[in-house]
Every structure is written in C-alpha cells, then in structure tokens.
Amino acid sequence: MSKPIVAVVGRPNVGKSTFFNKIVGRRVSIVEDTPGVTRDRIYAEAEWRSVPFIMIDTGGIEPDSDDIILSQMRAQAEIAMETASVILFLVDGRAGVTAADREVASMLRRKGKDVILVANKIDTRNLPEDFYDLYELGLGDPVAISAANQLGLGELLDLMMEKFPPEAFEPENEDEIKIAVIGKPNVGKSSLINAFLGENRVIVSDIAGTTRDSIDTPFTYDGEDYLLIDTAGIRRKSKVTGDIEKYSVIRAISAIERCDVCLLVLDAVEGVTEQDKKIAGVAHEAGKGIVVVVNKWDLLTKETNTMRDYEKTVRSELSFMPYAPVLFISVLKNQRLPAVMAMAKHVAESRAMRVSTGQLNSLIADATLMNNPPSDKGRRLKIYYVSQVGVKPPLFTFKINSRELMHFSYARYLENKIREGFGFEGTSIKFVFREKGEKEDV
Numbered sequence: 001m002s003k004p005i006v007a008v009v010g011r012p013n014v015g016k017s018t019f020f021n022k023i024v025g026r027r028v029s030i031v032e033d034t035p036g037v038t039r040d041r042i043y044a045e046a047e048w049r050s051v052p053f054i055m056i057d058t059g060g061i062e063p064d065s066d067d068i069i070l071s072q073m074r075a076q077a078e079i080a081m082e083t084a085s086v087i088l089f090l091v092d093g094r095a096g097v098t099a100a101d102r103e104v105a106s107m108l109r110r111k112g113k114d115v116i117l118v119a120n121k122i123d124t125r126n127l128p129e130d131f132y133d134l135y136e137l138g139l140g141d142p143v144a145i146s147a148a149n150q151l152g153l154g155e156l157l158d159l160m161m162e163k164f165p166p167e168a169f170e171p172e173n174e175d176e177i178k179i180a181v182i183g184k185p186n187v188g189k190s191s192l193i194n195a196f197l198g199e200n201r202v203i204v205s206d207i208a209g210t211t212r213d214s215i216d217t218p219f220t221y222d223g224e225d226y227l228l229i230d231t232a233g234i235r236r237k238s239k240v241t242g243d244i245e246k247y248s249v250i251r252a253i254s255a256i257e258r259c260d261v262c263l264l265v266l267d268a269v270e271g272v273t274e275q276d277k278k279i280a281g282v283a284h285e286a287g288k289g290i291v292v293v294v295n296k297w298d299l300l301t302k303e304t305n306t307m308r309d310y311e312k313t314v315r316s317e318l319s320f321m322p323y324a325p326v327l328f329i330s331v332l333k334n335q336r337l338p339a340v341m342a343m344a345k346h347v348a349e350s351r352a353m354r355v356s357t358g359q360l361n362s363l364i365a366d367a368t369l370m371n372n373p374p375s376d377k378g379r380r381l382k383i384y385y386v387s388q389v390g391v392k393p394p395l396f397t398f399k400i401n402s403r404e405l406m407h408f409s410y411a412r413y414l415e416n417k418i419r420e421g422f423g424f425e426g427t428s429i430k431f432v433f434r435e436k437g438e439k440e441d442v
Contacts, residue, residue, distance in 0.1 A: 003045070003052050003053055003054050003168070003257050003258065004053045004054070004085035004086065004164045004165060004168045005053070005054050005056060005083050005084045005085050005086075005253070005254050005257075006053050006054065006055045006056070006084060006085065006086050006087075006088060006160060007055075007056045007058055007083060007084035007086075007087050007088070008020055008055065008056065008057050008058060008088050008090060009058050009087055009088070009089050009090065009104060009108075010089060010090035010091060010104075011091075011098065011100040011101065011104075013092070014090045014091055014092045014120055014121075015090060015092070015120040015121060015147050015148065016057055016058075016090050017057060018147045018148055019088075019090060019118075019120060019145075019147035020044075020055060020057040022147050022150060022153065023046050023055060023153070023157070024044035024045070024046040024055055043055065043056045043057070043253055043282075045257075048157045048158075048160075048161060049157075049158075049161065051161060051164070051168060051169065053085075053164070053168070054253060054254070054257050056083065056084070056253065078107070081107070081108070081111045081113050083253070083254055084113065085114070085163070085164060085165055085168070086113075086114045086115075086116065086160055086163045086164065087108060087113050087114065087115045087116070088115075088116050088118050088156075088160065089104065089105070089108060089115055089116065089117050089118060089139065090118045090120050091117065091118070091119055091120070091134060091137075091142075092119075092120060092121055093119030093120055093121050093122040093127075093128065093130075093131055093134070093142070093144060094121050094122070094128050094130065094131075095130065096130035096133050097130075097133050097134060097136060097137065101137060102137065105117075105137035105138060105139055108139065109138055109139065114163040115139050115140075116139075116140075116143060116156070116159060116160060116163070117134060117137060117139040117140060117141070117142045117143065118142070118143050118145060118156060119131060119134055119142040119143065119144045119145070120145055120146065120147055121146060121147075121148075122144040122145060122146055122151070122152070123146045123148075123149055123151065127144060131144070143155065143156050143159065175225055176218070176225045176226065176227050177224065177225070177226050177227070177260050177261065177344070177345065177348045178226070178227045178229060178258060178259040178260045178261070179226055179227070179228055179229065179259060179260070179261050179262075179263060179344050180229040180252075180255035180256055180258070180259035180261070180262050180263070180288075181193055181228070181229070181255075181262075181263045181265060182252045182255060182256060182262050182263065182264055182265070182279055182283065183252075183264055183265035183266065183276065183279060184273065184275045184276060184279065186267070187265045187266060187267040187270075187295060187296075188265055188267070188295040188296060188331050189265050191295075191331040191332070192263070192265060192293070192295065192329075192331050192337075192340075193217075193228060195331050195334070195337055196219070196221070196228060196337075196341065197217060197219060197228070216228070216229055221341055222341075224345060229255045229258060229259055252279050252282060252283075253282060256282055256283050256286050256288060257286060259288060260288065260289055260348045260351060260392070261288065261289035261290070261291065261344045261347050261348050261351070261426070262283040262288050262289065262290050262291070263291050263293050263340065263344065264276070264279065264280055264283065264290060264291070264292050264293065264324075265293045265295050266292065266293065266294045266295065266314070267295060267296055268294050268295060268296045268297045268299060268300050268310075268328070269296055269299055269300065271313065271314075271317075272313070272314055272317035272318060276317075276318075277317065277318065280292075280318055280320075280321060281320065284320055284321045284428060287392070287393035287427075287428050287430065288351075288393075288427075289344075289347035289348055289350065289351045289426045289427045290321060290323075290324040290347070290426060290427075291324065291325055291327060291340065291343050291344055291347055291426055292314060292318065292324050292325065292326045292327070293327050293329060293340055294310070294314070294326065294327065294328045294329065295329055295330065295331055296330060296331075296332070297328040297329060297330050297335065298330035298332060298333045298335065299330075307328055310328070311326045311328075314326050321428065323419065323424065323425060323426060323427060323428060323429075324426055325343055325347070325425060325426055327339055327340055327343060343426070346425065346426065347425060347426030347427060350423055350424050350425050350426055350427050351391065351392050351393055351394070351424075351426070351427040352391050352392055353391065353394065353422070353423070353424065354388055354391060354394075355388050355394075355418075355422050357386075357387050357388070359421075359422075360386050360387065360388060360396070360418075361385065361386055363417060363418065363421045363422075364383060364386050364414065364417070367413070367414060367417040368383060371410075371413060373405070373410060374405055374406075374407050374410050375405070376404070376405055379402065379405065380405070381400060381401065381402060381405035381406055381410070382400060382401040383398055383399070383400050384399045384400065384401070384436060385398075385399040386398050386399070389432075390430075393427050393428050393429060393430055394424060394427065394429045394430070395429075395430045395431075395432065396418070396429065396430070396431050396432070397431075397432045397433075397434060398431060398432070398433045398434070399434055399435075399436060400433055400434070400435060400436070401435065401436055402435060403433050403434075403435055406433050411431055411433075414431075415429060415431070
C-alpha cells in the first residue's frame with residue numbers, strides 16, 4: 001500500500017511536538033541513528049488500525065532565526081500543502097484565534113486540501129469560551145484534544161483515516177519496480193526522467209496530480225514493469241522561493257517512502273552538499289535501495305584518475321551508506337544512461353533477495369573462525385544461529401549468548417562478510433540480535 005503523508009502545521013507553542021511524539025511514539029519505525037544525516041528528526045512512520053502513514057512535524061523544519069513567525073508559518077504551510085495527503089492544523093484551543101492562525105487557514109482554504117482543525121490543550125469536557133471562535137477560520141468543526149493527556153487522539157486518528165486516499169488501503173503491485181528520482185533542485189532530475197521516457201520506451205500511461213503532487217508514470221523498459229516517481233513535479237508547483245533548498249528533504253520523503261529504489265542525483269560540479277546528505281539519509285534510514293547518480297560529468301576536466309578520486313570523495317561524504325553504487329553520467333550528452341536502469345533493476349533484485357539458512361550459517365561460521373568474536377572479562381560472544389527473516393530491506397536475526405558482547409565493529413564485520421558472500425549491492429541490510437531463550441517480538 002502507498003503510505004499517506006500527514007503534515008502537522010501550527011504556530012509555535014500550540015503543542016505540535018508533543019502531539020507528534022504521542023502519535024509516532026506508539027509505533028515508530030526502527031531506524032539507524034546516523035550522526036550528521038538526519039539529526040533533527042521531522043518525520044516518522046506511524047500506524048493506526050494497521051494502516052501505516054508518514055507524519056511530518058513542520059515545526060521541526062530547520063527554523064531560521066532571522067525569519068519572522070508569519071513568514072516561517074507561510075513557508076511551512078506551503079510545504080504541507082504540496083506534500084501531504086491530510087493536514088492537521090493545530091491551534092491552541094484555549095487562546096482564541098491569532099493572526100497567524102487566520103493567515104494559514106486562509107491559505108489552506110484556497111488550496112482545497114483535506115484539513116482537520118485540531119484544538120489542542122483542551123483538558124476537560126467543558127469547552128472554553130474562546131473555542132467557538134475557531135469556527136471563523138472556515139475549516140469546519142474543530143476537533144478538541146489534549147496531546148499531553150492523550151485525550152481525543154483516537155477519535156482524531158479515525159477522522160484522519162477517513163480522509164486518506166484510496167491507494168492507502170490497496171495492496172502494492174509486487175511485480176512493478178518503483179523508482180524515485182531524488183535530489184536537490186537543479187541537478188538534472190527532470191532531464192534524467194525525460195531521457196528514461198524517451199525513444200524505445202513503451203509508456204503505459206501518465207497519471208498526473210496524485211495526492212502528493214508528484215507525477216507517477218508507469219512504463220516498460222526491456223520487458224520489465226516500472227513506476228517512475230518524479231519529485232521534480234513538486235518543485236515546479238512550489239511558490240516557496242527563498243527556502244527551496246531547506247525544504248527539498250520534505251519533498252523527497254513521500255517519494256522515498258513509496259519506492260523500491262532511489263536514484264540520488266548529484267551535480268558533478270557542486271559535489272556532495274549538506275542537502276544531498278540529508279536526502280540520502282532519509283533514503284538510507286527508510287531501508288530503500290540507493291544508486292548515486294553523478295550527473296553533468298561532461299562538465300568536468302578529466303585526468304587519469306578523476307573518476308576514481310571523485311568516487312572516493314563521494315563515498316567519504318556518504319560514508320553511512322557504503323553499499324550504494326556510484327554511476328557517472330551526462331544526460332545532456334546521453335552518456336551511460338542505460339547503466340542507470342540496469343543498476344536500478346539489479347539493486348531492486350538485491351533488496352528482495354533471500355539467502356538460504358544453510359549457506360548463511362556456513363558463511364558466518366567461517367567468518368567467526370577467521371576473526372574470533374569479541375570477549376569481555378573472560379566471556380566470549382557466541383553466535384548460535386542466523387536466519388534471514390525479511391526482505392526489502394533484507395533482515396537477519398542472530399541468536400547469540402549476550403547482546404552486550406556484540407560490538408558495533410564486529411556487527412559491521414559480519415555485514416561486510418555477508419555482502420562479500422551474497423552481494424546485496426545498493427541496499428542496506430538490517431540485523432536483529434536476540435539472546436538465547438528470548439521470545440520473538442509479536
């Protein structure tokens with residue numbers, strides 16, 4: 001199923017962060033903490049009544065201390081309107097209506113998005129007098145909640161689900177490889193997409209204007225079915241001019257969550273920027289397949305080891321995802337474009353690959369003989385059994401004697417050995433360590 005995006009919008013001090021944490025804290029996706037990548041988490045995966053969704057806290061979008069509150073609110077609301085399936089507009093239910101509330105409400109009404117007006121900080125059944133002033137915002141009946149005391153959250157989430165698009169409840173087409181072209185603006189994403197959909201391609205149909213304002217294009221390439229998710233379509237509709245760079249991560253979240261493989265497009269002239277790292281970090285934490293595509297390679301002056309040295313720099317900057325292949329292309333000169341599609345297919349297959357339990361345990365046994373497991377105070381780590389329990393991304397469970405003895409460096413060693421033995425190019429792989437006698441998660 002396609003995960004809906006729920007954006008939480010509201011002025012400062014209305015309780016957005018408290019609300020966000022209460023909702024996502026119940027069922028947050030397991031992610032790897034990567035320092036310097038997504039240090040300020042502004043999104044998380046949540047679930048209600050077995051339906052997963054992505055929640056974005058716009059209050060965490062890199063606030064600029066030089067911006068006044070209204071301009072910041074305007075920018076956040078614009079991003080929410082572009083990205084979200086449903087917008088939760090939080091106001092302080094005890095404080096009445098403010099100028100900032102009116103401005104954002106006016107924008108939301110004009111855009112015609114599905115909006116739920118949420119009056120937070122209502123801790124009793126007796127509604128305050130100012131509560132009824134919220135009707136002047138023209139967004140329907142306010143929903144009274146108290147995020148801090150967890151009052152009214154269930155009713156709000158039920159109402160939110162009623163506004164989810166139909167695809168949120170539909171099973172995915174497992175045979176179709178979903179590719180998202182991501183990256184900051186002006187790196188050549190649109191040109192690359194147009195090249196893919198050019199000559200010798202059979203375009204099945206164009207579906208424009210989906211609930212996330214991206215453009216989905218099913219097409220066939222070398223007999224394989226693909227769905228191309230074009231995040232560049234979001235960029236063109238934006239009215240946010242001054243903060244385009246800051247918010248490109250938010251634009252990428254929807255596409256990343258829906259895809260199998262991300263093509264992270266970099267500008268060869270600019271190199272890896274901080275924004276590139278943040279976008280890559282989202283894809284890495286989501287467990288997606290990743291191919292780094294360095295575009296505009298024709299603009300660089302080449303020497304003997306230019307490509308080798310450049311790739312070394314890219315891998316250093318994106319050190320948290322050493323598994324990602326790096327390709328050098330020029331869309332303008334039509335150089336090495338078929339290699340991108342071939343690699344995308346290969347990475348999708350790697351992400352869905354299963355390894356037999358016998359082969360896996362044989363490899364791990366050899367690895368422990370070559371490099372003894374760590375020990376502490378005379379007690380040595382023992383690995384009893386390993387099995388692959390999931391795909392997309394590949395997930396492995398290790399049955400061990402002590403989780404404390406499994407040092408990070410040794411886990412990385414085992415990951416490298418698994419990659420050497422079986423590949424898994426382009427995809428992260430996840431480990432779960434369970435002690436002997438420990439019950440499986442339900």
